[in-house]
Amino acid sequence: MSCWSLLDRCCEKCSCTLNNPCSNFIDCRITGPLCHDDEQCRELRTRRFEELRYGETGSKIRVPIASCTLATGSEAVYNAIREAVGKMRLKVTVTITGCHGLDFIDPWVEFTAKDMPTAIYGNVKPGDVPKLIEDYFIKRDVSKAFVLRDRKGTAAGEDKVPLLEELDFWRKQYKWVSRNCGFVNPESLEEYIANGGYKGLSRALKEGPERVIDEILRSGLRGRGGAGFPTGIKWRIARQQSATPKYVVANADEGDPGAFMNRLLAESDPFRIVEGLTIAGYTVGASQGYIFVRAEKPLMARRFQIAVEEARRHGLLGKNILNSGFDFDIEVILSAGAFVCGEETAMLAAIEGKRAWPRQRPPYPAERGLWNKPTVINNVETLAHAATIMAEGANKFTEVGTEKTKGTKMFCVTGSVQRVGAYEVPVGTSIRCLVEELAGGAMGNCKIKAVQIGGPSGGCIPANLLDLPIDYETLQSAGAIMGSGGIVVISDENCMVDVAKFFLTFTSAESCGKCVPCRVGLRVMWNILNKITNGEGSEEDIDTLRQLAETVRTSSLCALGGTAPNPVLSTLRYFMDEYKAHIKDRVCPAYVCSALIKYRINEESCIACRQCALNCPVNAIFRVEESGKYRIDEKACISCGVCFTVCPVKAISKVSASG
């Protein structure tokens, strides 16, 4: 057992200190020692790597502490594990980690030991913990595990449990930026470095800014925040500006409902983003960086704060980083919390302490941004990509992807699917692969009707186009956007007009109100959709809707208004029949719009349990004397649907109000 950490000096001969940093520090920790040769120093490193993997005691339990796992109770599991390990006097290290993105197995835990296969247990409850620990560490039995990460042939039941990389939802992913997520301790700089961290910055500082820009350009990296602007070009424009000082900003204001890849990445591997931001700062010639974090994601903000402080404490931020003469520091800023704060110019206003209003571009921030100085703004995933590209090389990055967009992208698949989660796949993967093979297809007996890609301002792609590859250009021509990578699966139980209205409810409420098309146009469009779902629509409404959508899309000041009509335009394009049914026949084909449906009790199947009558808020259900069964008084019924959900034998059905 040792207490030596990779970040400490290995012996007296190591000359690296905060005041006199060594430019080879990172390489030296991994493959060193470099400046001197000593068997003992080398051994120290090998031993430490082993300890980081299996714990100082040879056995380790990792519990994910990230917002998604906390929501399902991983903190209680963590405490239960600490308690059980203590009571059983086991020599097991318990640490925290981030999240794999496999939300359907939350909360999970990972058990590992030198002579045992690494096992992941899914959907763990605190009560299960003692039994699981006993099985694994004492009986050496892994048969209850959800998956194994390797096989060693040393445990009972090994052959009954599949390997993680054999399963579709893992095998079809390409873990590039998210490689560390769920595997390392996100609060430990040491673990990050042990897993290849800071190699990118180290290389960048040695090769110089121009070479960094070349490498990023060669990788073809495009911004992952939505618009897909080539990152290398953005950096070059900012670098060429003569005005100083310059700034770099990481955009961690992820605000799309249904998108959580940025949060997951930042909570699971924050150092990668800090490293990426440092590289960006070095490349454009900035000495101050900001991380703009959504205040509603406090754990993400805390992890960034810890990462920045740790990096500063070990000389990876501050003066003369790795003896390169480059000074750089980062401040974490909490966002004001509106969706529009993620828009780059609104974000700059917020950082300056003003109201978060977008402003008209040009001038673009790379020319005039924070305090009118050149400013690079990048999405956190973009920055993490940049750090990884600098470490692994552009060639590796370009191995996957499409002609126009290289590399991978993280997507969040939510909605009516079996395996809600965040998946990283090569750009150009088909929607079908993501939704069916990775996320497991539609939930229950439903069928997929459409997928909404790109968040609330994306577009609905119908099921017959699921084979489209996901890249910026294809999605754009299909009427959706890449956005930040949120994918909401819509099943045949949803009404598409209602879906369009739902997204418009969000965007019209989130409009900052600065420009007319977005502030008023979206509100008027919402009113029309509301009219249609109430069965009061007319033929002209469709034309008005289309004209308004076109005007809002093209003439809004920022991309919030510029993309908000997408759900309407895309549903008009692919689901016109549903609009027509609402308008012409006054029928909601999916039986969702409450003004257009009635509830009816089938007396044959009714078992006279009286549940519906007891729960009806307006006492609209009465007993029919002759049969003893129940019936709905259609005049009194307000179509709330309570009876439909409480009936134990599904004797209540929805019928069209007009029919």
Added chain:
Amino acid sequence: MKVKIDGKEVEVEPGTTLLSAAEKVGIEIPRLCVIPGLYEGSSCRVCLVKTPAGRLFPACNYRVYRDEEFVSNSLDLWEMRRVNFELILKFHRIECWQCYRKGQCSLATLSKELMVEGIPVCSECPLSPSECLLQKGILCLGMITQSGCRAECLFSGGECWGCRGPISRRDLIERAFEHYIELGYDVKAVISKAEIFWNSLSELKIVKEAADRVVDRE
């Protein structure tokens, strides 16, 4: 810097807005929200112009730093400006009869330029709110009549007879009827005066319905 707008070239200082560049060659671009030097937030979006490639920019806010070309006069631009202006009017409480701007406002001016209907004759009436004929017991139809006649009848000392037909917004018609009732006029009298010119118009029905709703509410 040379800017070309609708084919006309003009030499300007770097940093000049497109709006002033256009003015130099006598091109009037409609505008509403801009107060040069004070507010250039480009909110109203009625000054939009486009590049030959079709990218839209507000002329009030776009500053020229290199030689560029723009189009300010095309059907789709006018259409877009009109829709945006209509959106602004949509939630504006148009009651020119008692508004102290009395039509001397950019909304009334722009509505003519962009040919947007919905502003009543009162916006063109020469009488101040306190001189309004309705105050004197003379039944004037200005409140519910579409403007554009430059209030000829009012200028010649008479009242509005509604020859241009009713304004299109139902909510404004309803407000006008509320005002008629407030001032002691009989709704029936208003309708029968309106029928003189509007008898053959299908919009008369809308006006009558609006009147009924107001009466019901009262």
